[in-house]
Amino acid sequence: MTSIYAQRRAALAALMSEKGAGGVAIIPTAPERARNRDSDFPYRHDSYFYYLTGFTEPNAWLVIAANGHSTLFCQPKDVEREIWDGIRLGPEAAPAALGVNTSWSVAELHKELPKLLENQTNVWFPFATHEGLTAQVDAWLTQVRARVRMGVSCPSSQQDLCTLLDEMRLVKDAHEQDTMRRAARISAHAHVRAMQTSARMLRAGQDVREYHLEAELLHEFRQHGSQFPAYTSIVAAGANACVLHYRADTAPIKDGELVLIDAGCELDGYASDITRTFPANGVFSGPQKDLYQVVLAAQYASVAATKAGARFNDPHEAALRVLSQGLLDLGLLTQAKHGSLDDVLEKKAYAPFYMHRTSHWLGMDVHDCGSYVEPGEANTAPAKADPLTGVMVQARPSRVLHPGMVLTLEPGLYVRPSGDVPEAFWHIGIRIEDDAIVTATGCELISRDVPVEVAEIEALMRA
Ligand code: GLY
Ligand code: MN
Ligand code: MN
Numbered sequence: 415m416t417s418i419y420a421q422r423r424a425a426l427a428a429l430m431s432e433k434g435a436g437g438v439a440i441i442p443t444a445p446e447r448a449r450n451r452d453s454d455f456p457y458r459h460d461s462y463f464y465y466l467t468g469f470t471e472p473n474a475w476l477v478i479a480a481n482g483h484s485t486l487f488c489q490p491k492d493v494e495r496e497i498w499d500g501i502r503l504g505p506e507a508a509p510a511a512l513g514v515n516t517s518w519s520v521a522e523l524h525k526e527l528p529k530l531l532e533n534q535t536n537v538w539f540p541f542a543t544h545e546g547l548t549a550q551v552d553a554w555l556t557q558v559r560a561r562v563r564m565g566v567s568c569p570s571s572q573q574d575l576c577t578l579l580d581e582m583r584l585v586k587d588a589h590e591q592d593t594m595r596r597a598a599r600i601s602a603h604a605h606v607r608a609m610q611t612s613a614r615m616l617r618a619g620q621d622v623r624e625y626h627l628e629a630e631l632l633h634e635f636r637q638h639g640s641q642f643p644a645y646t647s648i649v650a651a652g653a654n655a656c657v658l659h660y661r662a663d664t665a666p667i668k669d670g671e672l673v674l675i676d677a678g679c680e681l682d683g684y685a686s687d688i689t690r691t692f693p694a695n696g697v698f699s700g701p702q703k704d705l706y707q708v709v710l711a712a713q714y715a716s717v718a719a720t721k722a723g724a725r726f727n728d729p730h731e732a733a734l735r736v737l738s739q740g741l742l743d744l745g746l747l748t749q750a751k752h753g754s755l756d757d758v759l760e761k762k763a764y765a766p767f768y769m770h771r772t773s774h775w776l777g778m779d780v781h782d783c784g785s786y787v788e789p790g791e792a793n794t795a796p797a798k799a800d801p802l803t804g805v806m807v808q809a810r811p812s813r814v815l816h817p818g819m820v821l822t823l824e825p826g827l828y829v830r831p832s833g834d835v836p837e838a839f840w841h842i843g844i845r846i847e848d849d850a851i852v853t854a855t856g857c858e859l860i861s862r863d864v865p866v867e868v869a870e871i872e873a874l875m876r877a
Contacts, residue, residue: 418589419468420484420513422582426466427482429578430538436480437536439575440527440551441466442544443474456642461778462540462579464683467512471503473520477530483515485530490519528557532566541574576783583777584784585818590684590777591851594820595860597640597681598849601688602863604634606874608649608675609864613696613875616669622694624649627675628662635679644685645780647677655691655843656828658770667694672702674843678780685780687822688861689847696875698868701838705827708740709844710866712825716772720815720823720850720857726786727812730772733825738764741827746835761801767828773821776849782820788813819852823859 416424430436443463447455459470467476467486475487489495491504508517518526531537531554539551551572558568586594608627615622627649635643649662655674667673671694678686691706693699698706715736716729738758741747752763775782787810795809815821826845829835846866850857865871 417468417513418587419466423466423476423478423484424482425582426578427478427480429582430478430480430536433578434538434573435535437538437569437571437573438480438530438534439478439538440547441476441478441540441575442547443469443472444544446472458642459683460544461583461683461783462543462575465579465583465778467514469503469512470683475520475523475527476514477527479530479534484513485526486512486514486517487520487523487526488517490521524554528554531555531558531569532561534569536571536573537569538573538575538578540576540579543576580783580785581789583782584775585816586777586820586851587818591818591820593682593684594686594776594849594851597644597679597684597686598688598860599863600635600638600640600681601678601686602861603638604631604677604679605675605688605690605864607631607634608677609690609692609696609871609875610877612667612673612692612694616667616695622667624651624654624662624665624667624673627667627673628677631675631677638679640679640681642680644678644680644687648675648689649677650674650843651694653841653843655845656830656841657843658828669695670699672842672844674845676845676847678849683778685776685778685782686849686861687776687780687824687847688849688864689824689826689845690864690866690871691844691846692871692875697872701836702842703868704744705740705829705839705842706844706868708737708744709825709827709846710868711740712736713823713846713848713866716823716825717848717850717857717859720821720852722815722817722852722854724815725788725812726773726815726821728815729821729823733772733823734759734764734768737768737825737827741767744836744839746829746839751834765802766830766832768826769828770824770826772825773823776820776822784813784819786813787811815852817852817854821850821852823848823850 444460449455473489477485486508489502505517608630611630646661650660651665651667652671654660674691676689712733715732719728719732775784791811797806797808800807824847828843829839831840848859849861
C-alpha cells in the first residue's frame with residue numbers, strides 16, 4: 415500500500431518536473447529549541463516535512479528528486495541516547511516504515527547531500543522558512559562546483575519549494591479533513607467544559623480566574639490525545655476581550671461579565687481554532703445579547719457566503735455588511751454622522767469596532783500557508799486609496815474557493831470606551847469563530863459541537 419505521504423512525495427516530484435524543469439528538493443524538519451539553560455521547548459516538527467513524511471523526530475532531512483526518488487536523513491540508532499531521549503526509528507528501519515527509497519544517518523548529511531545535487535538542473539528548498547538554510551545550500555553547491563572539472567554539473571537555479579507545497583497544502587485531502595474534524599471536536603468539547611466550569615464556580619461563590627478556564631481547556635485537549643494547543647489560548651474576562659492577542663492570565667472572572675475564549679488543540683499535526691464568547695454566570699445581559707446577536711448574524715452571513723466558486727473575501731464582505739448594519743441599528747454608529755450602510759462600508763467606519771479580517775486558512779499551521787490571491791490574477795485590478803490611511807492599495811483579486819480548502823469564519827466586535835458610544839456597550843468584546851471545510855455547495859462547520867446560539871449556550875451553562 416502506498417501511504418498518503420508517499421503519494422504526496424510523488425505528487426510533489428511531478429509538480430517539480432511540470433512547473434520547474436525538474437531538479438531536487440531539500441526539506442529539513444524543525445530544529446529543537448532551547449527554552450532556558452538545558453530545558454527545551456516541547457518539540458514540534460516542521461509542517462512541510464511532516465506533510466511529506468509523517469515523521470516527527472528532530473534532526474531529519476528529506477530529499478526528493480523530480481524522478482520520484484526519496485532519501486531520508488535521520489538520527490542513527492544509539493543505545494545511550496535512546497535511554498535518555500526515547501526510541502529512534504533509525505535509517506535501517508526508515509525505508510520500510512516511511513516508504514522512502516534510501517535512508518542515511520544524519521551524520522552523513524554533508525557527505526551525501528552534495529552527491530544528490532550533482533547533475534541536477536535546480537535545487538528546491540523552502541525559502542525564508544529555516545534560518546541558515548540558504549547558506550547551507552550554498553555550502554553544498556560549493557562542494558558540487560568543486561567537482562565540475564571531473565565532469566559533474568552543478569544546479570544552475572534555486573527555486574522556492576513553498577510555491578509548490580503551499581498550493582498542495584491549501585486543499586486538504588480526506589485524511590487531513592478527518593484529522594481536522596477530530597481536532598475541532600476535541601476543542602469544541604473543551605469550550606463547553608470551560609463554559610460550564612465558569613458558571614459552576616461562580617454559582618458556588620468561588621474566585622474564578624482566567625487560568626482556571628485555561629486549565630479546563632488544556633485538560634480536555636490532552637485527555638483526548640491532543641499533543642499541544644495549536645496556539646496560545648486566549649481566555650479574556652470582561653474588558654480584556656478587547657485586546658486581540660490577550661492570553662489567559664490571572665484576571666478574575668466576574669459575575670455579569672462576558673468571557674471570550676479563543677483556543678484550539680493541535681491533533682496529529684493539525685490545528686483547530688475556535689472562539690466563543692459567553693456570559694461568565696451563564697446568562698447574557700440585554701446589551702451583551704444585542705451585540706452578540708449582531709456578531710452571530712454576521713457569522714451566519716459569512717457561513718452562507720462560503721462555498722466552492724465564491725472568493726476568499728466573500729465571507730468577510732458578507733460579515734462586514736451585517737456588522738455595519740448592526741452598529742447603525744444599535745447606535746454605535748449613527749446615520750447622522752456616518753451616513754448609510756454603504757457609506758459605512760465605503761469609508762470603513764466600522765473599523766474602530768472590527769479591525770481584523772473574518773478568515774484565514776487553517777491546516778497544520780493555525781494561520782496556514784496558501785496564497786490569498788488567485789494565481790494569475792495578481793496585479794490585474796486598479797489601485798485605490800484606502801479610506802482610513804489614504805495610501806494607494808492595489809486591489810488583489812482574492813482566491814477562488816475550492817472543495818477541501820479550510821478556513822475560519824470569525825467576525826467580532828470590540829467596543830472601547832468612547833463618548834460617541836452608548837455606555838452600556840463599553841468594554842464588551844465578542845468574537846465567534848468556527849472552522850469550515852469548503853464543499854461544492856457550501857461549507858461544513860466542523861467546530862459546532864460547541865453551540866453559538868444564545869439559548870443553547872445559556873442552557874448548557876445551566877446544566
Ligand atoms: N487564534 C488565532 C486566530 O483566531 O486567528
Ligand atoms: Mn482564527
Ligand atoms: Mn482563533
